[in-house]
Amino acid sequence: MARKGERRGRQPCCEKEGLKRGAWTAAEDKKLVAYITKHGHTNWRNLPKQAGLLRCGKSCRLRWINYLRPDVKRGNFTKEEEDTIISLHSELGNKWSKIASYLPGRTDNEIKNLWHTHIKKKIAQGEASSSSSSKQESYEIKPNQSIVLHENNSAEELSSSQMLWREELNEGVMDFMMMLEEDEGYYNGLVYLESEIDLWGQMN
DNA sequence: AAACGCAACAACCGCAATTTG
DNA sequence: GCAAATTGCGGTTGTTGCGTT
Numbered sequence: 001m002a003r004k005g006e007r008r009g010r011q012p013c014c015e016k017e018g019l020k021r022g023a024w025t026a027a028e029d030k031k032l033v034a035y036i037t038k039h040g041h042t043n044w045r046n047l048p049k050q051a052g053l054l055r056c057g058k059s060c061r062l063r064w065i066n067y068l069r070p071d072v073k074r075g076n077f078t079k080e081e082e083d084t085i086i087s088l089h090s091e092l093g094n095k096w097s098k099i100a101s102y103l104p105g106r107t108d109n110e111i112k113n114l115w116h117t118h119i120k121k122k123i124a125q126g127e128a129s130s131s132s133s134s135k136q137e138s139y140e141i142k143p144n145q146s147i148v149l150h151e152n153n154s155a156e157e158l159s160s161s162q163m164l165w166r167e168e169l170n171e172g173v174m175d176f177m178m179m180l181e182e183d184e185g186y187y188n189g190l191v192y193l194e195s196e197i198d199l200w201g202q203m204n
Numbered sequence: 205a206a207a208c209g210c211a212a213c214a215a216c217c218g219c220a221a222t223t224t225g
Numbered sequence: 226g227c228a229a230a231t232t233g234c235g236g237t238t239g240t241t242g243c244g245t246t
Contacts, residue, residue, distance in 0.1 A: 023214070023240080045231065061232075062215070097234060108234070113213055 020054040024063055028053060032060055033068050066107045073105025077114055085111055086119060 035051035044057035081103055088099045096108035
């Protein structure tokens with residue numbers, strides 16, 4: 001907290017100078033995941049400094065919540081999810097985080113993007129409610145199954161998109177593990193991460 | 205093959221709400 | 226109770242990739 005007599009008024013969320021912006025690199029992602037896995041995120045403002053990242057806390061928080069969190073569901077929206085979004089939006093308006101809370105694994109940003117890129121257009125074209133007659137679009141229905149890091153699913157149980165998704169996840173975890181080998185504490189973090197992903201999978 | 209336009213989505217910004225001392 | 230710090234949300238912008246000409 002600022003002491004009396006220090007600069008008044010609202011400070012920017014981060015110093016603009018010397019901080020990196022734009023797309024996140026794999027190395028930055030790893031640092032962030034490793035740090036949060038080990039220490040959690042009690043203070044986003046201090047986190048980047050402690051994690052050795054040249055980013056502002058806001059940027060780290062956004063990256064974690066929208067992409068790096070183990071329970072984030074990547075991939076195309078199902079028809080059911082889409083219908084839920086349409087229904088909730090008519091009820092709640094642009095309360096994206098509220099809408100996201102009804103869709104486990106989906107983020108407000110993702111839903112907002114979907115709305116602006118697909119759903120809004122569909123509704124404008126009057127297609128939203130006539131799903132039976134409308135043709136499937138490029139983001140057509142995909143089986144809504146869990147992320148599985150373990151080798152307990154046979155290939156034929158997974159769609160090609162799921163296989164690709166799973167491969168990407170496993171690659172990421174392998175990279176992460178290589179980094180973790182140097183630090184036992186980080187390994188415990190990985191175990192935690194995996195159990196979280198597994199738990200999320202069981203819930204779905 | 206190059207140029208252009210558009211769609212998709214990742215990331216940033218500003219403000220509001222909440223928390224803290 | 227107040228001021229300042231911090232977090233979270235929603236709007237918007239920037240970048241990238243793909244399709245078309």
